[in-house]
Amino acid sequence: MKLVALDLRASAAGLFIGQNVSDARGLVTNLELREIDRPFIEQVFADFADWHSNASPIVAVHKAQASWGDLIVDVTGVSHLFGGEERMLETMTGRLEALGITVSGAIGPNIGTAWALVHHSYPQVVQDNVMGALAGLPVAALRLEEAQIEGLRHLGLKRIGQLYGRDRRALQARFGASLLLRLDQALGYVEERLTPRLPLAEHYVERLFAEPIGLIDDVLMTSGDLALQLSNRLEREGLGAQAFHLFLYRVDHKVMTLSVKAARATRDALHIGRLFAHRAERLQGEYDAGFGIDMIRLAAGSITALSEAQIGAFSIDDGAASLDQLHDRMTSRLGSLAVVRNSFANTHIPERAVTLEPVVNPQPKEPLPLLPIAAPRPLRLLPQPEPISVSLAEVPDGPPPNMVWRRVTYRFVKSSGPERIGAEWWLSRSKLKMKGEETKEGAHSDTPERHYREGEAARDYFLAEDDGGRRFWIFRQGLFGAAEAPEWFLHGFFS
Amino acid sequence: MLGTKIHTLETLRQQIAALETNPLLKDAALVSVPAGLLAPPRGSVHEVFADGPRDGGAALGFAFAQARFMQEQNRQAVLFLQLRADAQELGLPYGLGLGGFGLDAERLVYVRPETIAELLWAIEEAIACRAVAAVVADIAHPHKALDFIASRRLSLRAAASGASVLLVRYGREREASAAKYRWRVSPALSQPPPYDANAPGLPRWQVTLEKGSLGGRRKAAPGGEVFLVDWTENGFERVDADGRTGGARRAAAVSGAPSAALGDRLSEAG
Incomplete structure (x- = not known):
């Protein structure tokens, strides 16, 4: 076991990184040791890195060398906002030092140069003479093994x-x-890529606060203002967006993200603001402003062209747009799986023929020809068929005279059927069993509770009406005379 | 004098303009789906009670039937709301079974919130949208949040927007509620189709109007007005005491009710 990190007092006592733990204990008897929790540190450092996206949209964590990573910020084109590169470096390291963090920073024309300066030199900005700046540094500054x-x-x-x-x-x-490679990277002959931690947004607006804000109402009010700015910008360029992300930069180096989606591309500021308000309702306990939020950024994603004509005065007002907005609002408050509509598949198995898919951003699917349906279908379907017990039918393949469902007996007076729906054996994972190949798997006696097995045997469906006029959709799974006795289930209700 | 004349003239002009834009007079083929036998005015809250989940098919059928009559030319959307936890107890509306109710299964939106507060929020949000004709909420159990104040709130919102709310409830208990109409729906033995005496026929419901009145009619009995109706593709059909529907069938045809199939075409076009 070796030392991977030290505090100031430990290094003052002569310990160094990479030293054996036993040696360190020999040198400092009252040494306090903690085992490193790398996933935790990586997580914390990633949050810390995200927060720096308030300085520049491109931030990355370089994991190659240090045990917790190096923070890389691409300052191309943003340094003038801080009044030059020197001032930017001072501001960024200074505010971290003010928080009590030991920090070393440098600005260089490429990642390798900056890394070498940070780890083996003093904070500085190197622009042109890279060879000269690096010449005096030890070779370890090249990120070597x-x-x-x-x-x-x-x-x-x-x-x-x-x-x-x-x-x-x-x-x-x-x-x-x-x-x-390392030498060339440091000298800028070979380009080194960095992977931005946050998705790059081309269109975003942001607001800085002189005093940190904390109340969610203030955040939402700001998001409404930002939505107005963003929609102005999108309008100028004739664009609309389907995804909107709100980044809340906390004073204590954390970023909270809220995302909403719209069913159709929009730049309606009021609508966007409302979506965030509804999304915030769903946050409940998750919202924690900590010591305050000092910057808010609103970014647009999934951008498509949205011309003036499409939302002009001459379009037919069929209410479809307001309906889409209703779906957006419901989805942002209740979640995308809570606002669904029917989608049909070409199968005869009743529960597979219809699936519920999100109204907003549904999965694209191939349109398939739908199968014609011969017999009536119930108005309500139980998500899971429920077992019923019946007394034996008069005719082996006929409808049962009664059933017991949820501990109540129903006596049937009329019925129609059967409609036989074959099992889709080609979808079943189990192999087809040949005759005479019966194994001992059929010993189901240790599972006394009956359960419905999907797609194992053909089903015969009956529409049965009881003496009160209630109509049930029941089915028998399995055939008489087979090895296992057939079982009966209730699957739905007719009106 | 002149002022009143001009005013009268203007009023008459507006009336004529209103008549001309009325689709009923302008183009008989584009008539929106006509009111059914039991259809009350739009923009109100209805409670549809079933005695228990076993009668849920009839109650939901009646609610969807009413919802169909709430649809207008540019107000087509129908939403179905149900708590996620209630799905297995009550069953979800099955897309392939909705055709008989004139509702487009691909356009019916299901909203499945987790809590009753979210469900009430969703109803309010939905009826505020001008494209929504009706909201059908399927609520398995009584909830504290669904009290008189909540129903009053929904009534006001519905009256303001013109969309209707149909709350499908279960049980024999009746709580105080501001809903304008309260129905009790229970299934009744159907008349077998002519070709098979042992097969179930058209859905037949016994509908009791426990609260509210239709078209200025006075309440018939203290227990409420009782209708025995069949649901056909033409809409509701009254059944007389002997269980016959012949007269009513002719009456429905004469009144020019387009069939449900025609209604479907309209909804596809709109």
Whole structure:
């Protein structure tokens, strides 16, 4: 076991990262040790990184070297907002130091340079003379592996400057291609990509607060204002969006995200504001402003062209737009699986023939020809067929004379049927059993409770009317004379 | 003098303009679905009571039948609301079985909230939308939140917007409610179709109007007016005491009720 992180007092006592725990204990007898919880630290650091998207939309966490990661912010095109790169670096590191965080920062033309400066130099901004800036730094600043650093040290190559102009082939043969790659990345010859943590939004508006705000009502009021700004911007460009994300930047380095979706592309500020209000109702206990929110950003996603003509005065007002907005509002408050409509599939199995799919953003599906339906279908269907007990039918394949359902007996006076619906054996996962291949799997005696088995046997459906005029849709699964006795279920109600 | 004349003239002009835009007079083929036998005015709250979940088919059928008559040319949407937890107890409306009620199964929206407060919110939100004709809410159990104040609130909202609310309730208990109409629906033995004496026929319901009155008619009996009706593809059909429907069938045809199939076509076109 080794040390991976130290506080100031520990390093003052002469401990260092990478030291064996037993050695450290020998040096400092009252050493307090904690086992590192890497997933937790990664999570916390990721939240911390997200918060920095208030400075620049592109933030990434570089996991390659340090145990908790390095925060990378792409400052291209944003530094002027802070009054130049030096000022930006001062602001960003300064506000972290004010919070009691030990921080080291640098700005460089590429990730490799910045990393080297942060870890092995003082905070500074390097713009042009990268070779000069790096020449004096130790080779470890190139993000190399332990073995490579050791090998270079044996050759007397301690500083990055000593690698300039060396024979590349020899270096590659001795230390592998990764050394050259790291060197090229640091010097900017090879581009290094970073993966932004948050989705990039091209269209967003934001507001900074002089004093942090905390009340959800204030947040929603601001989101309404921002929606107005965003809709103005979208209108200028003739665009509409289907997804909207609200980012709440907390003072204590956390970001809360609220997302809403619309059924059709919109830029109606009132509608967007209302969707967030309904979404916030569903938050309940999840909303926690901590010590306050000092910035709010509203971003649009899934952007499509939405021309003026489409929402012009000459369109037929059939109420479809207001209905879509109603669905949006309900979905944002109740969740997308709570606002659904029927979708039909071409199968005869009643519970598979109809599925409920979200009204907003449904999954695209291939239209299939629907099968004609011969017999009437019930008005209500039970999601799970319920077992009923019947006394034996007069004719083996006929309807039963009565049933017991939910502990009440119903006596049938009329019925029609049967409608036989075959099992879709081609969808069943179990293999077809050949005759004479019966195994001992049929011993179901240890499961006394009857349960409905989907798609195992053909069903015969009957419409049965009891002496009170109630009409039930019941079915028999299995056939008489088979190895297992047929079972009866109630599946639905007719009007 | 001149002022009143101009005023009268203007009023008459507006009346003529209103007559001309009335689809009933303008184009007989584009008539919106006519009022059914039991259809009360739009924009009110109805309670439809069934004695228990076993009668839920009849109660929901009656509610959907009423909802169909609430539909207008540019007010077509019907929503069905049910608490998610009640689905197994009551059953969900089955898309393939809705055809007999003139409702387009692909356009009926199901709302399945978790709590009764969300359900009430959804009803209010839905009737505020001008494209919604009716909201059918299927509520299995009595709830504290669904009290007189809640029903009063819904009544006011419904009256303001013109959309109707049909609350399908279960049990024999009747709570105080501001709903304008209260129906009790129970199934009745159907008349077998002529070709098979042992088969069930058209749905037949015994409908009791426990509260409210239709078209200025006075209440018939203290227990409420009782109708015995069949649901056909033409709409409701009165059944007389002997269980015959012949006269009513002719009456329905004469009154020019388009069939449910025609209603379907209209709803597809609109």
